[in-house]
Amino acid sequence: MRDVDALVTATSEFIRETVLPIDDEHDGDVEAAGGDELRLRLQAAAREAGLLSPHGPVDCGGLGLSMVQRAPVFEAAGYSLFGPVALNVNAPDEGNVHLLAHVASAEQRRRYLVPLVQGAVRSAFAMTEPAPGAGADPNMLMTRATKVDGGWLINGRKWFITGADGAGFCIVMARTSGEPGEPGGATMFLAPAGTPGVEVVRHIGTVDRSMIGGHCEMTFTDAFVPDEAVLGGIDEGFRYAQVRLGPARMTHVMRWLGAARRAHEVAVEHVAGRAAFGSRLSDLGMIQQLIADNEIDLAATRALLLDACRELDAGRRAAMSTSIAKTFAAEALHRVVDRATQMCGGLGVSRDLPIAKIAREIRPFRIYDGPSEVHRWSIAKRAVRAIAGRDR
Structure with missing residues (x-):
């Protein structure tokens, strides 16, 4: 396994130099950009750079990163909407790699997991x-x-x-x-x-x-x-699904954290260079509040994400922490992108900046992998059970 900090740096450079130009040219529409042909081309470049499948088991051709180690790498990949595809860490493949690595038989690993990790199939x-x-x-x-x-x-x-x-x-x-x-x-x-x-x-x-x-x-x-x-095993599907769902929710958070960070950075760069009402927009109190609130939401998302990832790496189910992190992140990152849109005014809803496409892509995260309302219901039930049990 490569040094994680070096891997994050290499991933960031690869995304900015190789992936972002294609993403921006096609407004984040992967089929318009070439679909599977694009995937194969980008993954070949990622393989050449030693970046492909950072989550995959080493014996299958991956880099073998833990959940905590994945977090900054996946965030760096998510800085472009096409980045997860390029590194082979996109949903649902990433979650299926995790599931197969834990559950598949030796023959199933050979037939399904190895080609998936190596990018031969989706x-x-x-x-x-x-x-x-x-x-x-x-x-x-x-x-x-x-x-x-x-x-x-x-x-x-x-x-x-x-x-x-x-x-x-x-x-x-x-x-x-x-x-x-x-x-x-x-x-x-x-x-x-x-x-x-x-x-x-x-x-x-x-x-x-x-x-x-x-x-x-x-x-x-x-x-x-x-x-x-x-x-x-037969009749064990729901139990095995939990092996997949918690980690997959967290890797969704990692990827969308990268996309939201890009929207925020684009917006901050815009307001730092745009003058209005006699000063830079970034000197206005209302804009400063938007910037600060974005920084808080990004930092809080990372903290909750890493807390859940530590539990998962320790072999625990982490049902409570992953639900909390997923629910908070889906809503916080939506707020980040929405504030970035507001800071950029008309440009924020145009194709001249990447913020509008990120807003379009990130909105479904509040539904995918469990709506926020269902996670809140689950969180509340667990909290009541824990406190009621303690009081007995």
Whole structure:
């Protein structure tokens, strides 16, 4: 593993010199910039620079960074909307790398994890379903896998599956016991591209444009997967999902922290050089408050992020700390970008500056990986349980 400080410096230079010009030219629209062809080109450059897959296991070709070590590197990558794609740390691939590294069998690691870490394929994680299926409440899972000779038949419908179009494989969550609304009973399956019965029905139009493969609706119609495609244990899918979800929420925070920091730095540079009302904008008290509040939100986000990452690195589930960090970050970073927009006036909502595209991309983070309201509900429940239990 390389020195983390040196890796952050090298990543920042790579992003500014190689990635940002393409990002800005195409207004953060990854498909307009070339989609998978662009991904392969940028990842080849990152590989040459020794920056590819800083999160991946060393034996699979990655750099093997811990969660705490990843934080500044992923933030540096997130300074460009295309940076996570370039370093192969984008969602959902990054979360799937973490899951496979912890759960996959030796053969599954060879077939799925190694190519994913090395950037040979993309992946998807198919859990979310249209109502009344699994959304914020995963226990509502309706997609079902039925045991047959030699494997399983999967039937169901998924949507908002990021990166599904063009993915080399997907990890699909399906019910193997129980009924929707009941806890447990889910199993994870690995479904390679081309599996008969698996279809990407459409791209769901969303405001964000930086995710390769879109956010898709998928159907599974008697899709057969063999017994060796089971990831982990039967009926253990929800437990294994927690292996993925906490770290993936934190790496989302890392990436969006970088994007929000760029918006803030662009805005500060603008107000420091713009005169109005007889002085620089940056000398006005109202502007200084916006700058200070941004600095506070960025620093607080980093502190909560690192607190959660330390818990994860210690092998703890960190459910409370990751929910707190994710909820705070999603809202704080949105505030940072919104204040940056305000500081830049008309330019803030134009394509002349990168702030407008960052605002467009960061808004869904308050919904993706769990809406803020659901996380607050979960945080409150844990707090009540902890205090009630202590008082007994």
